[in-house]
Amino acid sequence: MNTIPTDQLLNQLNWRYATKQFDPQRKISLPDWTALEESLVLTPSSFGLQPWKFVVVKDAALRERLVPVSWGQRQVADASHLVVFAIKRDLKEQDIDAFLNRITVVRGVSRESLGGYREMMVGSLLQGRDAGGRRNWAANQAYIALGNFLTSAALLGIDACPLEGIEAAKYDEIIGLGAQGLATVVVAAAAAKRAPLEVLAAPPREGAPLRSE
């Protein structure tokens, strides 16, 4: 265990803000980006099912095509890196089985020992929800990943900006996700540490207090 002091955590979370302009020159270093990708992969999800696919869009021409379907937001093309948070459009029993098969390999347990776990997942996710409910559940998980991504980036001093204002169906088409049963839910643009002038532009906070019971 190699924890950080509380003031370092809060310092970086206060430093973070949703960067609106990205300088195409400020590339994230390979080690930093590799770590951020790895942090995404380590995101927890309900049942551990990870009903998502994180797509890093690197092709410059592809990214330019995403600008008009992102209400013209240039971050999509100008940021150093762009991650599309996509989900499985319709989770099926075979997804659950593929997940369980992976567990048997990684943890070295028998498929039979996971029978109860399978039943619980099928009951909660497939029988207990309609297609829309399953998509909402999967989208929620993708947003855990987004939260983890934004905090991880802040701790590394990487600027990031989540973008909800996108035409998700057009993203699916342009990146070719639809044909694979995937659906875009949200996007994040990221760039290397911001320039000094932008630091001054970061707005003050207005977080609402918690409530105790």
Next chain:
Amino acid sequence: MNTIPTDQLLNQLNWRYATKQFDPQRKISLPDWTALEESLVLTPSSFGLQPWKFVVVKDAALRERLVPVSWGQRQVADASHLVVFAIKRDLKEQDIDAFLNRITVVRGVSRESLGGYREMMVGSLLQGRDAGGRRNWAANQAYIALGNFLTSAALLGIDACPLEGIEAAKYDEIIGLGAQGLATVVVAAAAAKRAPLEVLAAPPREGAPLRSE
């Protein structure tokens, strides 16, 4: 800026796992918990609207009453701290106006200068979505907070466990959220650093790789 090295981030994200058993004796220290609460408050949200309420349930009797509506999961009562992630059940124009009024105070800008921003929020969140869509949007934001919370806790070496398997409507009733127009979406239990034996119980990872385009 006071960033951390990439290996420290990954070390703590690898250390994190969804703790299943909590020892009621392992209380989180006041400075650690205060920092975790503050990290929650700093969670980014779409438009900065923060359509959530984080409720820290401290009353022991209240927490015991939550166990049976959490499929008997003892974490709800045994963990050092319990946070309920609730959302506004039906976001209204007055919520947007209250948010804008707060901005005028915190940032010292005029209400008039925020007119375009208001229009954008009303268009996207109220006119562009039905009640269910607004709830899904708000729930997504709460899950950003959950992701941020879990990562922040991991960095401080605090054990945490998200719980989706709860009867949300019963939570609303028991904690008294429904009457305030709030709705529970998810819960997280947290406790001080885990005992050495539990470290051995943390399962190996099976994260799926990212895809590049």
